[in-house]
Amino acid sequence: MRQRGVALGTRYNPPFTPSTSVQASFEWNFQARGFGGYLPPGTHGDYTWHIEDAAGNVFDTPPQAYIVEDRSEQWQTLAKENITVHWHAGDPSFGNAVINRALAARDFLTEQLGVQDSDPLEIYIYADAQEFFGSLPAFTPEWTGGRMFPDYGVIMINFAPDRLDWGLRATSHELSHAILHAKIRGMVGELSLPHWLDEGLAVYNETNDHAPDEQFQDSFQTALRRNSFIPLRKIQDRFPTDPDQAELAYAESYSVIKFMMDEYGSSQFAELLNVYQKGALPDEAIVQVYGMNQDQLENAWRKKIGAPERAITSLGLPTIAPHPTFEISSPLGDVTPTPLPSPTVEPTTVSFSDMPVSAPSVPASFPNVPTTSMCGGTLAFIGLLLVSRLKKIK
Numbered sequence: 001m002r003q004r005g006v007a008l009g010t011r012y013n014p015p016f017t018p019s020t021s022v023q024a025s026f027e028w029n030f031q032a033r034g035f036g037g038y039l040p041p042g043t044h045g046d047y048t049w050h051i052e053d054a055a056g057n058v059f060d061t062p063p064q065a066y067i068v069e070d071r072s073e074q075w076q077t078l079a080k081e082n083i084t085v086h087w088h089a090g091d092p093s094f095g096n097a098v099i100n101r102a103l104a105a106r107d108f109l110t111e112q113l114g115v116q117d118s119d120p121l122e123i124y125i126y127a128d129a130q131e132f133f134g135s136l137p138a139f140t141p142e143w144t145g146g147r148m149f150p151d152y153g154v155i156m157i158n159f160a161p162d163r164l165d166w167g168l169r170a171t172s173h174e175l176s177h178a179i180l181h182a183k184i185r186g187m188v189g190e191l192s193l194p195h196w197l198d199e200g201l202a203v204y205n206e207t208n209d210h211a212p213d214e215q216f217q218d219s220f221q222t223a224l225r226r227n228s229f230i231p232l233r234k235i236q237d238r239f240p241t242d243p244d245q246a247e248l249a250y251a252e253s254y255s256v257i258k259f260m261m262d263e264y265g266s267s268q269f270a271e272l273l274n275v276y277q278k279g280a281l282p283d284e285a286i287v288q289v290y291g292m293n294q295d296q297l298e299n300a301w302r303k304k305i306g307a308p309e310r311a312i313t314s315l316g317l318p319t320i321a322p323h324p325t326f327e328i329s330s331p332l333g334d335v336t337p338t339p340l341p342s343p344t345v346e347p348t349t350v351s352f353s354d355m356p357v358s359a360p361s362v363p364a365s366f367p368n369v370p371t372t373s374m375c376g377g378t379l380a381f382i383g384l385l386l387v388s389r390l391k392k393i394k
Helices: 092-113 129-134 161-188 195-204 214-226 243-264 266-277 282-290 294-305
Strands: 024-028 044-047 050-052 058-060 064-067 076-080 083-087 121-126 146-149 154-158 386-390
Touching: 076 092, 083 092, 092 121, 092 161, 092 266, 121 129, 121 161, 129 154, 146 161, 154 161, 161 195, 161 266, 195 243, 214 243, 243 266, 243 294, 266 282, 282 294
Parallel strands: 083 121, 121 154
Antiparallel strands: 024 386, 044 064, 050 058, 076 083, 146 154
């Protein structure tokens, strides 16, 4: 089974009774990892059956396309330049506003930072918290406002037309994550850039003028007065779980990114992303591009905003070992199997139907918090069924 042309790391062996005529089926369970696992709406790809008999004959069926749909809503759809927006509340002007903001956010990443993006993105806008959480994976945190799935090219956000201003920021935020993660993860797997940089850039790109998000300003100004900013190294891997500290982490990360853009320019920041793409560790890339480590960068930023410099045990630059770059020696192509003369196979079919699920629990209030790439919440799943059947193998 493949998604967006990338092979999945698992295969499934459905039970069957050996015979001259065999029927087998596999039901994809969105709630059980061992029998499929969660897939967001909009996921698409193809799958095949691999058949072997006792005599050692092998046959692979032609790829069959599939797409995961959320049939709980009557979706309106608008597509422009490889971005598709789906929404179920609001008129066409609502969808236009969302897709235009998404295109503007992508243009900034492409034109100013050189982050080229050619993969399609599907954006689903839910106007109801219960339906939103019902379409997310289990144990999604209750404060979640949006979720992005870069491996599948899918973004899911919860906002109604009366929260359009916040929703447009959330759209840009999640799109920035999706495109940046696809770039950095494309060659070396997991992201190597610091979490504060990832989140700070997403907040910076929420509007065309890169203005600060008002919900962070109180936290930022309080920390400036009290000199209580979080050291960048402490938010290098993750943000605090405490809501107040998490809000400060977002505010601080945005401010550092704005400082880097204003002080050193977007071209230098673009080079930093290129170095991270090659697999550099957090300090390695910053030293290579800016000539200082995270601690020194933090103190340069503190000086700029009028905060006292933070005492650091050692300001010596780390010794950077030579770091190899990675590239794929040759493209991976699809292998077209040669059919064996003996078996005859009817084409496999994919059908989707709604699966009844229990109503998810939804938080009594939905706090207006920033969306992130790591979101979570209550027990809920997309009610979809993927079934394929292979018949009459002789």
